[in-house]
Amino acid sequence: MRKSGSPRESVKESVKESVSEKAKESTKVPSKSTRISDAEWQVMNVIWNQGKTTSRDIIRQLEKETNWSEMTIRTLIGRLVKKKVAGYEIDKNDKRIYYYYPIIEREQCIKEETNIFLKKFYDGALSSMLSSFVKKDQLTREEMDELINILETSRGHFCRLDN
Numbered sequence: 001m002r003k004s005g006s007p008r009e010s011v012k013e014s015v016k017e018s019v020s021e022k023a024k025e026s027t028k029v030p031s032k033s034t035r036i037s038d039a040e041w042q043v044m045n046v047i048w049n050q051g052k053t054t055s056r057d058i059i060r061q062l063e064k065e066t067n068w069s070e071m072t073i074r075t076l077i078g079r080l081v082k083k084k085v086a087g088y089e090i091d092k093n094d095k096r097i098y099y100y101y102p103i104i105e106r107e108q109c110i111k112e113e114t115n116i117f118l119k120k121f122y123d124g125a126l127s128s129m130l131s132s133f134v135k136k137d138q139l140t141r142e143e144m145d146e147l148i149n150i151l152e153t154s155r156g157h158f159c160r161l162d163n
Contacts, residue, residue, distance in 0.1 A: 034083045034104065035112070042066065043076045044102065044109070047086055052101040085109070 036044060046061045047053060059073045068076075077100060080086040085104045091097035115124075122128040130147070133139050139147070 034085055035116070036080065036083065036085055036109065039068075040076055040080055040083075040085070041109075043073065043080060044085060044106070047080075047100055047102050048106045052089075052099050055098050055100065058100065 042062065042065070043058060046058050050057065050061075055074065055077060058077060059070050062068055062073050063070070077086065081088060081100075085102070086100050087103045088101070089099045091099065118124050118126060118129060122132070134144070
């Protein structure tokens with residue numbers, strides 16, 4: 001009979017813990033700061049637009065829009081799954097068919113990229129960016145009116161919260 005505290009038992013226990021930790025990592029909630037490349041954005045746009053779609057449909061769509069090979073597209077899909085931006089399910093009847101779906105919503109990715117852009121070019125200040133656009137006549141009168149309307153609507157919302 002072996003003692004439960006033997007070196008062999010402690011190695012087994014260590015392996016169990018390691019496997020357990022890896023299992024926990026694979027089920028973690030996706031990071032809120034997952035950046036995706038421009039090419040990955042194109043793949044995600046197909047997935048966001050389709051909702052739940054097969055790799056074959058993603059490939060067909062992107063082969064029309066780009067000059068990428070099937071392997072390039074499959075690599076990009078794999079990266080998105082690894083980054084936990086997209087997930088997949090395997091077809092119950094045909095194990096060769098994978099259905100991909102978004103884990104992170106488009107709005108969340110846009111918000112993150114916007115914040116990164118603001119920090120990089122405007123020290124995180126939206127007012128500096130808007131000022132830059134206005135001063136360089138890069139906004140049309142309609143865009144300015146729309147911004148004024150958004151700000152006035154927001155001000156009304158915040159005033160109601162204060163009361």
